[in-house]
Every structure is written in C-alpha cells, then in structure tokens.
Amino acid sequence: MSTQSLPLRRDEATARAGLLKIEDYDVRLDLASHEETFHSVTTIRFTSKGGPTFVDLKPVSVARITLNGGAVDPATLAKGRLPINTDEGPNELVVEATMPFRNDGEGLHRSVDPADGRAYVYGMCFMDAAPTIFACFDQPDLKAPYTFHVTAPRDWTVIGNAPGTQTEPGTWEFERSQPLSTYFVTLVAGPWHMIHDEHDGIPLSLSSRQSIAADLDKDAEELFTITKQCFDEFHRLFGIRYPFGNYHQAFVPEFNAGAMENPGCVTFRDPLVFTSRVTRGMRIQRATTVAHEMAHQWFGDLVTPQWWDDLWLNESFAEYMGNRVTAEVTEYADAWADMSYARRQWGLTADQRGSTHSVAGNGAEDAVSALQNFDGISYSKGSAILRQLAASLGDDVFFAGAIDHFNRHRFGNATMHDLFGSWDAAAAEAGVEFDLDTFTSQWLLKAGPDTLSWDPAKMVVNRTAPSLHPADRSHTFRAAILNGTRWTTEEITVSGDQTPLQVAANAVVLDPYDDTWAAAIPDWETVQALKAALPEIADDGLRAGVWNNLRSAWFNAAVDPADVIDIAEASLPVEDVEDTPRRTMPWLFGSVVPLAPAGARERLHEA
Template sequence: MSSPYQSLQRTEAVARHELLDVEEYDVRLDLAADDSTFGSVTTIRFTSRGGPTFVDLKPVRVNEIRFNGSTLDADLLDRGRLPLETVEGHNELVVDAVMPFRNDGEGLHRSTDPADGESYVYGMMFMDAAPSVFACFDQPDLKAPYTVHVRAPRDWTVIANAPGTNPEPGVWEFARSQPLSTYFVTVVAGPYHVIHDQHDGIPLGLSARKSIAGALEADADELFTMTKQSFDELHRLFGIRYPFGNYHQAFVPEFNAGAMENPGCVTFRDPLVFTSRVTRGMRIQRASTLAHEMAHQWFGNIVTPKWWDDLWLNESFAEYIGNRVTADVTEYDDAWVDVAYARRQWGLYADQRPSSHPVAGNGAVDATAALQDFDGISYAKGSSILKQLAASLGDEVFFAGAIDHFTRHRFGNATMHDLLESWERAGAGDLSSFTSSWLRTAGPDTIVLDRGANVVRRTPPAEHPADRSHTFRVAVATDGKWSTRTLTIEGPETPFVVDGEAVVLDPYEDSWAVLVPDADTVAQLKTLLPAVEDEGLRAGIWNNLRSAFHVGEVSAADVVDLVVASPPVESTEDSKRRLGSWLLSDVLPLAPAGSIERVHAAALDKVGTTPAGSEHQLAALRMAISTSTDPAELRGWLASTPAGIDLDVDLRWRVLVRLAALGATDAAELDDALAADPNGVSRVEHMRARVSLPTPEAKELAWSVFTGAHDVANYELEAAGLGMWRGGQEELVAPYVDRYFDELPATVGVRSGWVLADATEFFFPATSLSESTLERARALAADASLPLSVRRRLGDCADDMARKLQSRHAFPA
C-alpha cells in the first residue's frame, strides 16, 4: 500500500521557490468545535511570476476555497495537493477546512490525561505535518511571517510562536511572527499549568499538564536557571540577541522527539518533567536538550537550511553547542561524559549499517527520503566532527564564521556551502579536504592496536574509502595507574610502543572512529575497570567495549565479566542508547547460561555497598529489578525498598513489568494498579506490562495494537511493541514472526510518518534470532513497494540481527 499523500520532490520545491514569494500567512484555528476535528481557515498572500503551482493541504473535509476572489472546486484536491494557476504579481488564497486532531505526535496532537480527564493539544509540524493543520507551501525555503488567531475552550491557555493576548474568554490573538518555515509553526493549547519569569528583557515561560503541576513547580527553578545561563552564554558566543520575543518551554504529552525548536514556543516531551526520582544522567539529558533547542534559535531558526538534506546542519550544530553550553555554564559540568554514554554508539552504529550515508550532501530527492537520514549520523557524528573542527580552527574563527553566517542569511535560508564560505572568510582556510573526508564520505574508520607489532592500524570502510587523519589521546595503564599520550594517525599503520597492561584508544572522543581494544586489554580491564575514577575514561572504555562487541571482536561472556566486575550504573536510563538497555537487549541473550544471575548478584551487591539514597544505588536497583528471576524478591521490593529509595510510580511499574514478564502477576492485578494511580506514566507502563505477560491473550492485545485494530497513542504503541517480544517467550510468540512480515505492509493504511517507521522497529521480532527471520527481514526490506521509511527500519533491524547471529557463531555460549 502506498501513502495517500505525495511527498514533495526536491525538483518541485526548487520550481515553487523560483515561482513564489510568500508575503504572509493568517491562520485561524477553532479548537473548541469538537474532540476529533478542528476548524482551520488559512489566508496566504503571496506574489508569483505567474504560472501553475500547488498548495499543500491534508484536511478531513474542505468547506470553501477562494483564490483571487473566485471559488475553487474542492475536488481539485489530489493526494494532499491543491493545484493553483497563479497570476503574475499579487495572489491571495483562502482555505476554509476541517482538520483532524491526531494521536501520533504529529500535526495537532490531542490527548486526554488519564489522571483527570483533561484534554491537551500541541502542534508538531516537522517535515510534512503542517498541511494537516493549515494550508501552506510546505517547504523550508518559503519562509513567511504568521499571524495566528485561536478559539479554544474558555478554561484553556493558548501559546504560539509570537506573544499573544486573551481579549475575551476563549479567544486568543497572537502578534505577527518573524519569518518562519512551515515546520516551525506551533500552537500549544489546553488547561496547562503555566509559570512565568523573565531574563535580560526576554519573557520566559514553562508549562505542563495540571496533573504534573507539582513536579513542574519543583523543577522550575532549575529549568529557569539553566535557561538564563544558556541565554547569557549564547549571547556571548554569537553576539546576536535572541529575536523571537517570548521564550516559552512547553512540556507536552506523547511527544515523539526529545524536543522541537519552534521559535518562541519550544515543545518538549513531558517525561522530562520528573514525576519520579531520576539519576543525574537524566538531569544532564534534560539540561543538554534544553540548551540544544536554545542553540537552534540561532542555527535553524534565524537561518534555516534551504532543503531537508542540509538538516544535519541544524542538528549537528545544536548538538555540539548545546552540549558545550551545558558543560561550560550550568551545574552539569560533566555533560560531555554523559553524552559519551548516550550518543556515541547511536552514531557509530548508524554509520556502520548498509544504510549509512554522508553527514552532508545526501541529495535527498524528496522529503520522505530526507527523513530517513535524520539519525545518529546527523546528530552524534555531525556534532563530533564540528567539535573537531572547532578545536582545529579555534573559537575566534569558528564563532566569527557562525556570526557571519547568521548575519548574511538572517531570517532566510542557506546551505552547507554558505556556512563553509563564512568560515573561510573568517580565516579557516580551504576546507574542501575536510569537507570531502569527514562530511561527504560515509562510514567510520576502524582503528585497532596490534600489540605484537607495536602499531596502531587504521582501516577505512571498504564501501566508502577515505584518507582521514586522526589525532587523539590514548590512555595507558601501567602497574594499575593510568596516563595519557597524544597519537596522530596519518596512514594505514602508525608505530605505537606498548608499555602497559591496558591501552584504550581515544577514550575522550577527540576523533570519530570504531575503536577496538586488543584481547590483552580486555582481559586486564576485568581487574582495572573497578578502580577507574576518571569518569571520562570510564565512558571511553565502555564505548570501546561496545564497539568491539558490535563488530564481533569481544564476546558476550567477556562483557558480562566486565559488568560483574564493575556494574555500569553510570548509564542505565531507559533508552536503547544506554548501557543498561544494551546489556539487556544485546548482550545477555548471547551470554552463557547463568549470566543474568551473575549480573543480578553484582547489581544487588552494588545496591548494598553504594551510599544509601545515592543515584548510583538507584541505578543499581533498577538493574537488579530488570535482571531478577525471583518473584518473591520483586514483591519484597513492592513492600519495602532499600533505605534511601522510595517506591515511586517509576519503580513500582518497573517491578510490575518484570513480574509480568516472569508470569508472576496477571491482568487483573495490573488493571488494579492502573486504577489506583491513573496517570500518564501508569497508562504506558500498564500497556507494557499487559503485553509482557506470557499468555496468548497478552500477545493478541499487542498484535491488535500493531495492526491498528486497537488504536492507541504513540507512547503506548512503543510499549506494546517492546513488551511483546520477551526473552524466554519465544515459543509463545513464534506464530507472530511470520505474521509480522505478512502483515507489516498493511500498517501503511493505519499509520503514517514518524510512527509508521517506529512501529516497524518496535514490533520487529528481535527475539526470533535465526537465519530464517533474517532472510525474511532482508527480503521485505528490499520490497520497493513499501514506503522508504519502513524499508530503512527493516534493513537496520536486519543489520542488528545479522551482527548478533555472527557473534553467536563466533562465540558459542
């Protein structure tokens, strides 16, 4: 099945940009009409060179279309496009339509809070969702100012990109915005709890659902403090003031991404308002996300990429600056360490897949193709390369070039070449070699130590050869003490005399490569790792080990030995990019019998020996819960947690989900737990627990979510997929392996965009680790009739499975 809408071709975008200049949008939204749809009246004023074009529109129905004073037939609308025969000079289009509220995190997303039954709305227009909210020329280089008017229920607060007023109950009027790309437009509306502040003449705001108002109030001082610190530093670095009026940070429910940088009204996923206790890692993640979105106000919002394949410029720049600002001016001066745990392998794994692509210049033919490259390469690799460039050029040249770029293209669009020219004007010299080697060539070099030959070897990827030089620090352990030296690699082999028991290449991420420790180092680390106090070095060691495991050079048994020797409680947040999740999903399924019990014992020991109430004790308890095979032990934690740790909603559901996976609870107990505390977290974790039960009914529930027979919002969709495929339940879910491949194509008819690709990954039968499953995945990924996003995720899942199978063959458990 194909999408009901056409994806914008780059050639079409170029033609439309050459034809049109958009003067302004006037958008009137009626959010009070009903719960499933809203009214949208868009007036677009633009000039044209004269000739045919089209406007993008994805309505439930059209009430009226008027173009230059004449009524157009709504039946002209075809697959999201309304053809227009423009006249030379001024044109005016008015579209009166009814639009859908969505529950997939795109367009205008509407959700109901289970805690109190209140409804909340937010806009997410990224990539191609804006036409489901208002008629528009949906491409990044047709910027225009927006004037937005909203009618909403009388008890709602409405926030948009520009400052607004509430002249009468239920009516909201917003000032004319600065020129915006369509994908930056947003409206946040509902009975949100709002907190106000100001800094340096900038009005500041925070908002979240009423049911988590207490948590927002508790975090408000930290959030405002980081915002103010970041503004001061960004103003210092760029010398250009924030130009979008108010700066509101809205924490919204069921948000797909971490955040979205809408000028004047940044939206964040509301689990970043902490309703349960979290580790420092999660607080760093929130701080760096906040600074990342603030950096976007300059790189992305003042100057926006001309086309989607330069989107890496937005993300790589914001990733680098956001992490730097967090580390330099907030209380989280260890931010780069947490980034190493959370982001490095995300980018390296993506860069080693068959789907790897250059950081820049991908030549995306349409918006859908560009979306596929919005990944760890765009963020983590691009950020790493910009960090190297900044270190090479020095801050004076690096920021002078950025300022020149912002000034020349203020409120407009630009390309990578424009930015490179700005750096060269600022004194960077010729950057063509750097661009060719690092930005336009895909794949990482692999760098290994050959201890016997006293050399370090660099091997570029065979599919993407490049002659890159690397300069980085090397950590060497001699008699248990660590020291560092600097190594420059400019050819296939570089002499390196080994004078220690362990050698860790580039632990501080000075360069970008797959770094593989030698066997002697791996063996020695089992003794050395527990004593490593340098947090950056510990992160670098774990990243070397993860890379080695990924390329099949370190066994799952070795990883388990290292975990048991020194449980990695520094990085156990629930994300597939973190060490704890990697251990559970990738390592333990390949490890020898008894490994989960060994890891559990090590985690329990850490719970008992770590200071009571510390974040590392909390992380260790999480690991102990995830690896427990004893229902009595788990129920003991429901009755009494270790001293210093409270049984909050997060820990309670961790225990219940684990009991469900072990078959030590039932649907009735889980339903009662949800009824006792019906909040957003409970709703999602209840779904995860229900489908984790080892019963046919549980798996049928999960499958009904996959097929769309049981419609749920995006967070529950993810929980259903990841909870369905549990280790130890392979026989129960075996019938669903073939059904996944048979029925996946039909899901194109029930979901689209972001969640279509996500569901492909979430429901992939990862526990069916066999050559036959791998063959089916590869075959379906090659089916050209499927949307590119589905094929891409399938291919990536197949690559992960192939690597696990290779590891199983190389290191039989």
C-alpha cells in the same frame, strides 16, 4: 476529504520557490466548537511571477476558496494539492476549511488527559503536517511571518510562536511573528498549568497538564536556571540576541519526538517533567535537550536549511552545541561522558552496518525520503564531526564562521556549502590553514568509520578504513595510557595506516574522550589489564571511553565474551549505582551474556 498527499519533490519545491515570494499568512482558528474538528481560515498574501502552481491543503471539508477575489473550485483539490493560477505581482488566497484534530502526534494533536478528563491541543507541523492546520506553501525555503487569531474555550491558555494576549475570554490575538518555515509553526492550547519568569529581557514560561502541575512546580527552578545559563552562553558565543520574543517551553502529552524547536514555543514530551525520583543521567538528558532546542533557535530557526538534505546539519549542530553548552555552563559538567554512554554506540553501530550512509549528500529527492537516512549517523556522527571541526579550526574561527552564516542568511535559508563558505572565509581572515574541501569529502561524504587499534608488539596504532568505503582520514585524539597504576594521556595524530606510539604501558585506550570518529578496539593485553584497572578509574570520561572501546570490540567480534564478563564482574560494584542500569546493563545482558560461558548472568547479578 483524505489527508493523504503526494510527497513534495525537490524539483517541485525549486520551481515553486522560483515563482513565489510569500509576504505573510493570516490564520484564524476556532478550537472551541467541536472535539473532532476545528474551523480554519487562512489568508496568504504573496507575489508571483505569474503562472500555475499549487497550495498544500489537507482538510476534512472546504467551505470557500478565493484567489484575488475570484472563486476557486474546491473540487480541484486532490491528494493534498490545490492547483491555482497566479497573477504576476501581488496575489491573495483565502481558504476557509474544516480541519481535523489529530491524535497521532502530527498536525493539531488533541489529547484528553485520563487523569482528569481535561483536553489539550498542540501543533506539530514537521515535516508535512502543517496543511492539516492551515493552507500553505509547505516547504522550508518559503518562509513568511504569521499572524494568528484563535478562539478557544474560555478556561484555556493559548501560546504560539509570537507573543499573544487574551483580548476577551476565549479570544486570543497574536503579534506578527518573525519569518518562519511552515514546519516550525505551532500553537499550544488548553487549560495548562503555567509558570512565568524573565531573564535578560526575555519573558520565559513553562507549561504542563494540570495533573502534573505539582511536579512541574518542583522542577521549575532547575528548568529556568538551565534555560538562563544556556541563553547567556549562546549570546556570548554567537553575539546575536535571541530573536523570537518570548521563550516558552511546553511539556505536552503523547508527543512523538523528544522535543521540537518551534521558535518561541518549544515543545517537549511531558515525561521530561519528572513525576518520580530519577537518576542524574536522566537529568543530564533533559538539560542537554533544553540546550539542544535552544541552539536550534539560531541554527535551524533563524537560518533554516534550504531543503531537507541538510536536515542532518541542523541536528548535528544542535547536538554538538547542546552537549557543549550544558557541560560548560550548567551543573552537569559531566554531560559529555553521559552522552558518550548514551549516544556514541548508537551512531557507531549504525555506521558499521551494511545500511550505513554518508552524513551529508544524501540528495533527499522528496520530503518523505529525507527521513529514510535520518538516524544515529545524522545526530551522533554528525555532532562528533562538527566537534572535530571546531577543534581543528579553533573556537575563534568556528564561531566567526557561524556568526557570519547567521548574519548573511538571517530569517532566511541556506545550505551546508553556505556555512562552509563562511568557515572558509573566517579561516582565511584569521590566517588558519585548513582544507575544508578535503575535510568534507573524507568525513561528511564518505560512509563508515575507520577502525583504530594499538599493536603493543610493534608499538604502532593501526588505522583501517572500511573496505566498502575507502577513505584517507587523519585522526587527532587523546590516548589513555596505563603504566603500573597511573593513567596519563598523550595526544596522537594518526594520518597513515600505521603511526608509531612508543609507550611503556599495561594498557592503551584509544580515543576515550571521543575526540575523533572511529571504532577504537582494545588489544588483548589491554583487555586483560582492564579487569583490574577499570574498577579504579575515577574519571567518568575515561570510564565511558573504556566501555565504548569494549562495545566496539564486541560489535567487531574482537573480544572474548568471557573477558567482558570478567571486566563487568570486577567493575560493576563501583560503577554509578543509579545510571549503570541505563548505561551498560542492557548491552551486557542483551548481547554479551547470551554468548558468555554458563553462569555469567548469575555472576553479574551477584556483582
């Protein structure tokens, strides 16, 4: 049978959610009998208002299907959908099928390590791959507990969303999980190298392929330390303990994504186990990824979007919290500066292209189209806007609203409007006046960034909204001001097309610390001053902001490539030796040098 299927439409999901309540899943998998397929038996207990619906199923073949004890004809399965006619009240569906091991990073992925020939398996159910592992009602708002029973080769370890034990060689029994959306269900099975620890009553573990075991051993102390620091901070900020039992972090081969936030069993691409010397920036990236996936345990896992149109909020929240927590409680206090280099322009350039879109309100009429507008705007811009919101509301209100949201929808589903309702209520209770409706309409529902620039002749900051997406957004940010050889910062609020900024300055760098979301473009005098000033800047955040100002100016054809080369030539000798090649050199050599005067490449190589 084909694994091709029809994408689930939003109206179909709404109808199915109105008809059904899933009580639990019981899933039996035999991973030991064949290298290309595995045996799967799914029992789904659910209540229904009665009537027709369908189950999602993408098998190789079907052995048996029963609904409430009566046989269901497997031949009715078409395009990944099994039609069933439910009774009013309790129902039980049993599906026995042969499922495919996959090798495309989806479903139950089976990989053979070329280093030693050992096979490893891991589950990736996002976004519509769960039906290739077990029969299910595959949509985020039909959550249910899962109980897994797994047969595996005798030398394998099996880890899942809930704690499990090996009852005899090759047989693994797992506790009933907390309610999960189908796309969070996972198993990690194989002859893994395992490392265990514990923190604050939470069992912790790491796993990797045996061929990189020594490298995981070297990284384990740092990984566990970051994990423990992040748990402590999330517990402090949210006041809600981690709710999913064990916390396993699996580094798996041939992974399509950076990581996946499966409750209790987070999967990471295994190049994040460092097998050679790496830069500090790469370690920061790994630390923020660990914190990002942990943030999801609350925002995304404990409370899950009702539909895919709020997937941006899932990722934006985790992006903001992951960077914030990493910077505040781990050894990587410079995480925000590194993020500014690594992620800021990803979002800004996407937001300035003709293909830009709003952060929220994209509709996502079916599960596949939900990913069409999922990009740097969803991550980088969304995170920046939540950071602005937190600064505007204040931490007390921001986290009070988040905690209310978690408690109201614990182990359930919610929408952006539910979360903003909690923030509204928290602000009202604290006496904080803030117009969330206007904030939402201007920042989340309108595409494109404003452009900010300083006019030294008129001593004003100019704000220009994107011509195709008119907006009236207020920006509060720090400006870095160079007077002589001394840099100072001044906070400014720009709420009109021109805002006075009366300063005596050789250079003005707008929004170097990413306080707002805008394309900040330096004036000509500032660009000239940076040729001497940038090499002297010791503040990593300000340095990152200068480069982002220059990159925004370049994207908007507002800076001469010869000037950029002059700044780079002067500054590269004192830039971070390890991370400059990752942070600025690809842009300089890929974009600026081809348009710069002859000899620019040689000058940069010499620098």
